[in-house]
Amino acid sequence: MRRAAVSVLGGTAVLMSLLAPAGRDPVPAADAVPAFPAVNYAVAVDESASLAADDLKAEKAAAARIALGDVSSDSHVTVYGFAAAESADQRAVDPVCPRTGLDAAGRESIDACVGKLRARKKDEGTGTDFPSAIRQGVHDLTDGTDPAQPRVLFLLTDGKLDVTGSPAYGDPAHRTAEGERQLKQELANAAAHGVQVWPLGFGPDPDRQQLDRMAAGGYQKGCVALPSAAPKAHKVSGAKDIGATLEEIFAAAHCLRHEQGPSKRPPATLEIGISPLATVGSIVVDKGDPAVRITYFDPRGHKVPTHGTYENSALELAGGSGPVEALKIVDPLPGTWKVKAEAPEGHRSLPVAVSVLWQGELRGALTADPPSPQTGDKVTVTMRLQTREGYEIKDPRDYAGLRVAGELTGTGITALPLRLADDGTAPDRTAGDGDFTGTVQIPAAARGTLKVSATLTASGLKADTRDLGVDVAPGAPPVTAALDLPAADTHPGATVTGTLAVHNTTSTAHTLRLTTADVRTGLLTLSPAQLTLKPGESGTREVSVEVAPASVFGNRLGDGLSLAATVRVTDTTDGDRALVASPLSLRVTPEPGIWDRFWWAFVGAAVALVVAAALVAAWIGLRRRRRDPYGLRLRLVSEDGDVLSEHKAGHGNKKQWYEFAVAEAHRSPRLEKRSHGPYAVRRNPEGGAVLRTQGGRTPLRAGGRVALTDLLHLELAEDTPSGGRPSRSATVPAPDGGSGGAYEDYL
Known part of the structure; x- marks a missing residue:
């Protein structure tokens, strides 16, 4: 339980440093530096009798982690405990950490003051006085503070309103009703002073309806005008659910995005993705055990430092010596980051969990087709989502909860609402592709230049408003153009080619200008930048x-x-009238290496080598099998032709020779296997066998004889060769010379 709460509020601290107000900035600025304004927040910790000892430990650790993990030195935190005052010498609130600035000195003092939180004894007032807790929070958050800073009260409790033992609430019979009245009054006061109340109930006892009333009673205006940013109550069953839930609460309260990653026991490597929309993010690692060591690797596999600058990013680690740490990254490299967790023996029992909290910037590219309509024409308007650097966004998770609002205004017309949707319903082509499309008809009274406006709004993403001028053509345009420049997959430095169909209906030359927009300068170069049409050219x-x-x-x-x-293609001769405003999408991948370009050749060569090796191995194996002497029947024959003994040969040595000798040649001659014997035999692949003696090699056919001594001869009996193939007859030359036939090379 303690570990879970530490994890949650350690991550919460990082959230506080990521806050950045929403605003308009229609000009792409890849080098813009996000702001990290301070936050004024209070943490009210339940000390009532219903609280278990382990729960209190978890709350204390969580309060400390919020302060120690906050990376903004301008933020301020107040921590106090609350229960109820049930006698004149008691008080409902225990202030333990007065309003403390979270500079270096403030962080050093947080551990000590949070340690003063304590469990109430039975004679110290053990009820649950929510009105007093909220009153204290509103006072701490408003007394001498900057009203421009967000004011947030996080109320952690495991119980429900209980002031039945508090004399301050009047007669015992009416205390509950008076407590409800004062609770409503303090919530109204919080709303009047701009204090949001975010209750988190845990355990079996919290009253969900009461938690909901507290969330709804405080200040309701969130960081953006979306339902997801309004204060809400949350309730979890126990410590195991506190972490992810509280991170979601902080993300909703402060317009941050939250992604929960995996958890594993060390040693382990965990992966977490950072969106291309993120301008500032924090990788929060719940180590469980302070002895766990963490190393961070960017999406390219490079180890990154935990402080200072690296490439185009600024990094700062908080809480490295504690059970939770967070690496804050300004302008992070998007993609999958890796978190390597290592721990010494004895510190590997608890899992390490990773999550990411980020705030981003979303931009849109607005186009209208046709770009210069006539009255009565239906214009298709598309807002294409992009990162601030002009890269496309195709993952719907990156802009979940997005609201797109548009309108058409101009001379001669009242403002017309414009619905833009990414739902796959015409005129939108594909659902979830990041292109929000709608149509609007140009009123008959419209004239001059109209303005199409569209605003993107999403929690955690800086709002963006785009305006597009649309000139109403009084009649048929003198010059028309149509661009065919399809989407393509390409590489850096490569060129994509298309065609521009043009038609000049006038008797004068017209100059057209070609430009790219909605992309960072220098990424794309359009050619030609300008072209001239001859009179009547088509x-x-x-x-x-x-x-x-x-x-x-x-x-x-x-x-x-x-x-x-x-x-964009404009006719400079006709007052820069827009002819074309065509979206272009290019998938740019690194130039392929030798393997990527010639993989087929490498694979083919490898297959050929494998086949060749297999053929050679098969040939060698076949050759060995055809020479294997196993099964040859050797007879020892006297000078008179009597068979003195018969011997069946076994398998040969590495070279397939079966070595043998003549035993007791003068008494009881017989053939006997003998290593390094004077004689050896093996099969001849062309049929029969080959006898090796000290005098050389002699072919031996079935039924043929070769002299071993003056009185003894070797005869090869009829035989079925190894593998079951009958032997073929062959002409065997005399030992003293002659042609060896087709098998001579095997001798």
Whole structure:
């Protein structure tokens, strides 16, 4: 239980450092530095009699972790315990940490003051006085503080309102009703002073309806105008659920995104993804045991430092010596990060869990088709989601909860609402692809330049409003154009080619300008940048887009990224009238290496080598089997032709020779296997066998004889060779010379 709470509030501290107010910034700025404003927050810790000892330990550890893990030195925290005052010498609230700035000195003092939180004894007032707890929190959060800073009260409790033993609430028969009245009054006071109340109940006793009333009674305006940012009560069954739930609460309260990763016992490597939308993120690691050592690796596999700058990111570690630590990263490299956990023997029993909390920036590229409509035309408007650097966003999880609101305004018309959706319903092409599409009809009274506006709003993502001018054409345009520049997969430094169909209906020349928009400068180069149409010209012109070299993308390229842009064609001769506003999507991946380009050749060569090796091995094996002497029947024959003994040969040595000798040649001659004997025999692949003696090698056919001594001869009986194939007859030359036939090479 203690470990779970420590984990939760350790991660919460990091959240406090990531807050950045929403705002408008329609100009892409990849080098913009996110802000980290201070937070003014209070933590009310339940000390009532219903609280178990382990629960109190968990709350104490959690309160300490919030302060120790906060990376903003300008933030302030107040921590106090509460129960109830049930006599004149008691008080409902125990202030343990007065408003403390979280600079270096403040952090040093937090551990000591949080340690003063204590379990109430039976004679110290053991009820649950929520009105007093909220009153204390509102006072601490508003007395001498900056109203521009967020004011948040986190109320941790395992019980429900109980002031039945508190004389301050009047007659015993009416104390519960008076407690409810004062609770309602203090919540109204919190709302009036801009204090949000986020209750977290745990264990079996909290009253969910009462928790909901407390959340709804405080200040309701969240960081964005979305239901997800409004204060809500949460209830979990026990310590195991506190961590993820409380991180979700902090994310909702402060417009942060939260992703929960895996948990494993050390030694282990855990993976967690950081969205390409993130401008600042924090990888929160619940080590469980302070002895666990953590190393961080970016999506390219490079070990990153825990303090200072690295590549284009700024990093800062908090809580490295405790059971929870968090690596805050400004402008993090998107992709899958790895967290390597190592621990000495005896410190590996608790799992290590990882999560990421981030705040990001979402931008949109707004296009209209046709770009210069006439009255009565239906215009298709598309808002394509992008990162602040102009990269496409295709993962719906990155913009979950997004709201897109649009309108059409201009001279001669009242504002017309514009519904933009990414639901796959016409005119939207594909659901969940990051393109929000809608249509609007140009009113008959419209004239001049109209304005299409669209605003993206999502919790955890900086809001973005885009405006697009649409010129109403009084009649048929003198010049028309259509661009065919399809989406493509390409590499840095490569060129993508398309065509521009043009038609000039006038008797004068027109100059067209081609530009790219909604993409970071330098990533794409359009050619030609300008072209001139002859009077009456109709045809096609080649248009190319060159992708920047790999060095321009830096560490963002990784395994590849989707680059988005809008190609615009305007008629400078006709007052810069828009002819084309076409979206362009390019998947840019690193230049393939030798393996990627010629893998088929490498695979083919490897297959050929394997086949050749198999053939050689098969040939060698066959050759050995055809020479194997096993089964040859050797007869020892006298000078008169009598068979003195018969011997069946076994398997030969490495070279397939079966070695033997003549035993008791003068008394009872017989053939006998003998290593390094004077004679050896093996099969001849062409049939029969070959006899090896000290005088050389002699072919021996079935039924044939070769002299071993003056009185003894060796005869080869008819035989079925190894493998069951009958032997073939062969002409055997005399030992003293002659042709060896087709098998001579085997002798």
